[in-house]
Amino acid sequence: MTTIDWKKEVASRKDDLLNDLVELLKVKSEREDDKATADAPFGPGPKNALIHMLGYGERDGFTVKNVDNYAGHIEYGEGDETLGIFCHMDVVPAGDGWDTDPYQPVIKDNKIYARGSSDDKGPSVAAYYGLKIIKELGLPLSKKIRFVVGSDEESGWGDMDYYFQHEEKPDFGFSPDAEFPIINGEKGNVTVTLHFENTNDGDFELQSFDAGLRVNMVPGNATAVFKAAGDISLEELATAYTDFLNENGLAGELEAEGDLVKVDLIGKSAHGASPQSGVNAGTFLALFLDRYPFGGGAKSFLHTAATYVHVDHYGEKLGVAHTDPRMGQLTMNAGLLKFGEDFEDNYITLNFRYPTGVTADGLVEKITETVGADGAKVDREERDSAPHYVPMEDPLVETLLAVYEDHTGEKGYEQVIGGGTFGRLLERGVAYGAMFPGYTDTMHQANEFMSLDDLFNAAVIYADAIYRLAK
Incomplete structure (x- = not known):
């Protein structure tokens, strides 16, 4: 049996992985309905990021398909069963409060800061490199691997609705869009x-x-x-607001604009x-x-x-x-x-x-x-995602936990989260990484970041996991 040093394989590709991630993070892929067209169903940003990610697959010699700029996939291998890996390129709006430009990635203190660094471009690139390593090593597989790239996960999942009108669902799989050791349950x-x-x-x-x-x-x-109106003066309002902010440990301001009062919090x-x-x-x-x-x-x-x-x-x-x-x-x-x-x-x-x-x-x-x-x-809303759960004894869950345990030395355990991931698209679908226990959660927040150690360690785990599931 061939023993593969997955850590060494990732280490030899660190610079390429990081460069690809930096370029992907520069794409401002917020959904913009006012700029949506038939060719860019969720606006230009999600479309551009989707094309950018699929471009990595074309560059690296995979079979690639773009489904009308809603979603797409990167495929490798052959077999009667298909392993699906689901990621997404869209991000929530950057919002205020950033110390740096959210779309000009900055690396400091061994972390990469940008909108999408942890949700979900960083984990997506880590998983993609896991697949890339398997291809470059020419490892034998018995199943097809389909790396599905979405562009509307943060909003209405219209990308996947459209995608599955045109493509068959994989038989089982995972989404690199949550936490290790595994997320095998998601709330409605x-x-x-x-x-x-x-x-x-x-x-x-x-x-x-x-x-x-x-x-x-x-x-x-x-x-x-x-x-x-009435007997309340602007001065009284301003004093009351200052007291309210102080009592609650908040910041804001109140000011007059003609006969109007504007208040920010x-x-x-x-x-x-x-x-x-x-x-x-x-x-x-x-x-x-x-x-x-x-x-x-x-x-x-x-x-x-x-x-x-x-x-x-x-x-x-x-x-x-x-x-x-x-x-x-x-x-x-x-x-x-x-x-x-x-x-x-x-x-x-x-x-x-x-x-x-x-x-x-x-x-x-x-x-x-x-x-x-x-x-x-x-x-x-019409869309309602019911609670989702894959039992611990399912071979998918058992395999993914075994890989995690082998690479971390830590015992795996099941988790149920409130966040919704593309893992729930499949009956036998889970979320798997890329955040490790004890991580600082900055998803959907200002100054979002991903630890570079976590990024590379996740790529190691993904490479091994994809291979074990598909060999």
Whole structure:
């Protein structure tokens, strides 16, 4: 039996791997619906990053297919079964608070900083190099390997919907888009939206309220503009706001713009699957404004956010809290809070990651009972990803854990997460790395980074894992 020194193989390609990653990270691949075309369904950035990644496969002599700039794949080997590896090139918006340009990668302290470095371009390139090593060594395989590249994972998964209308699903596989030792369970994922009338009939008039970039991100910034009437002076408002910020350890400012008052608040963005890791600027700002005499739909909007949504990471105030022994707690992220004439709708989005024992329709029913009397109308998105689980005794899970244990010396164990990965696209699909236990999670945050040691060690594990699964 041939023994392969996977660590040595990765070490000999470190410079090439890092150079490829740097060039890929320079592609600003945020979804931009206002720039979408038939040729660029999610905007130019995701298309360009998809083409860039597929270009590595063409350069290295793989069989490559681009499926109408929605998604594509890089293939190698032959066999009756297909191993799928699913990655994505799109990223969430960079947002504010970066120390460096998020699309000009910077290497410092043995880390690479850029949007997408850990989610998911860094892990994707590490997995790709695992496949590249197998090809360059000419190792014998009994299965086909398909490296699938998506471009809409951070939004609606429209890339995979389209891709699988044209391509068959692999038989089993993994996504390098989470943590080691393995993610063999993922909570359900659905977004519920609270709608409000665009009306004002109080002494204070809410002109606009804007917080959040995506449903799956904790809003890091919030801004509101309003008219203040009655006996409350600008000085009183400014003093009250300063006190509020100090009491809550927050930053922001309040200023007059003619007869309008503009107020900004800075929180902390985080991944929507872990809302407790962030500071929701939108709900904090609503909490401050809810003390004043707004009326109509504006009051309903602010009061709902402040009373039922603020710091309610587990749905307790909404009456939907639930814990499953295996999958853990339901979590909720208020990702978008929008009010005013600048928006087609006035709404708050609630992104739920829910365990077994909860249904999307059940969420809508209970939330309606809770907030309906306060003027909110409740509905949910059509897409609903049910909870997903692959048993520990499945050969896929057993093999991946064995590879992890062999290369780290650490015992593998199962994990269930709130984040949704492409691993759930397959009945026998899991997420596998590339983050190691104890890592600092900067996904969807400013100053996102990936440790270079983790990047190269993940490539070692991916190379061995792909080979064991496909040989």
